[in-house]
Amino acid sequence: MTPTHPPPVLVRDATVALGGRPVLRGVDLTVGPGEVCALLGANGSGKSTLVRAVVRLVPLAHGAVELFGTPLRRFRDWHRVGYVPQRTGAASGVPATVAEVVASGRLARSRPFRALGSAERAAVDSALALVGLDDRAGDSVAHLSGGQQQRVLIARALAGEPDLLVLDEPTAGVDAASQDAFARALRTLVGLGRTILLVAHELGPLEPLVDHAVVLRDGRVVHDGTPPPAHAHHASPAHDHVHPHAAAESATPGWLR
């Protein structure tokens, strides 16, 4: 970590209380450039609150958050941050197409009274391609499955071409095809050197990508370091050679039905 490359996320002694109840108690977190950091923990451990505090959706009672070396209060480069909220649906009162929702991801990079330019359209298209929904751009989001809607929200965050991607339980309650699409999108982002902070219940197929795991319990960090080693299933000599995708299937039984 050099002064010219401050950590994309730096949390110091963060304390958050929601409705008078302490949810985070003095949490420290550093996510370095290009790192994939997973926040793990049981329900109610404060992991969602921590990422929401990082993107300024929840105020800190105490402590500090810095994004790319700038205190949150003075941070203006929101186009460098992509956020995927914890949500099961992307639909709202009035119908909206997949492309319209994803185009909202370009807001931090666009000006008022400007229509979508060709560069922005291209960014929307490639974000949709990355999550495998490029053929659904003109469809109403309300007609997609829950997993596909979650992928729309991921594509929305990707459309802004962020340096830091913050995802709140992106794979919770999501169908097999969407989990697979998400894992592939994440691998591409890792390859492009993007920094990723994600909240997860369990890592599953994302495990090999994660190089930093933080475990929370009752609003405190109880583990901060490398993730637990992956099962050496495919490395065992007894394991026949299989096609890489067949391997993906056997590693996660019940995915493809």
Next chain:
Amino acid sequence: MNPLALEFMQRALLAALCTGLAAPAVGTYLVQRRLALMGDGIGHTALTGVALGLLTGQAPVPAALLVATAGAVSIELVRERGRASADVALAMLFYGGIAGGVLLTGLAGGSAATLNTYLFGSLTTVSPADLVAVVSLSAVVLVLAVGLSRPLFAICQDEEYARVTGIPVRAYNLLIAVLAAVTVTLAMRTVGLLLVSALMVVPVATAQQLTRGFRTTLGMALLLGVGASLSGVVLSFYVDVAPGASIVVLAIGGFVLAWPFGLVLSRRRAGAAERARTEDDLLLGSPHVPAEAHAHAHGPACGHRPVPHEDHVDYVHDGHLHAAHEGHYDEH
């Protein structure tokens, strides 16, 4: 007799055109964030403004605009604060507004008939001065509601996400409230304060039965709003009822007519979506996509960034991933 030859009808029709455009333009955002009744509440508070104007001998339109804006901003602030007592606070504002209006009108010596022209609109009371206000205010509403449709859509669709993009969410929320107040005020001569909310909501509800996207919904709602307003004013001339009533009845008639079409369309789309979902599962289940021909073998020294994937290593190549597979590379 040709109603178009009458000057008061020309003014009424022009006012109806402006109202028919402005009301659904703002209404689309209110419906999107499930605040369909906000226009109603603003209309109630605006009534106090009208009565204040009558009482002080000022023109009722500017007074109504001021009070409606104050009411809309308070509704927005109550909404922003949270849930618990918001319901009751809004009810107080709504009924306080209408009771205050009736009380002040009585004090001013106005009759129920005077009040009625503001509550349900009136063909004959659109003065040339009113018309100037209506045309210019509706132009402002349209330019802002359509020109700022991207940030406004994002905020109404997912307010939390919009906050993280760094756009001034609060300012935009207040803008929607003020636009709603302006729309209510300019609509009070045509559909009236009690029925303006219908013209904000019903064309949007009709359009969204038939559309898939936000922009098409907005566009169609504007057309439907104009259609209902103009034909409602003409109908009101022939059957001699308050234009608010005929406009809203026609708008609801449009909704009922669109209903069977919407039912068929949504069945068909749901079927197509189901098929696409199944296809999606199949496609992603077995993605064997060979990459384009390769000039070099990926390896630690090829300059492409390696990414571990399950039991092998992918290489980043122009923004996508290549994996070695029996002499060629797969897209991963």
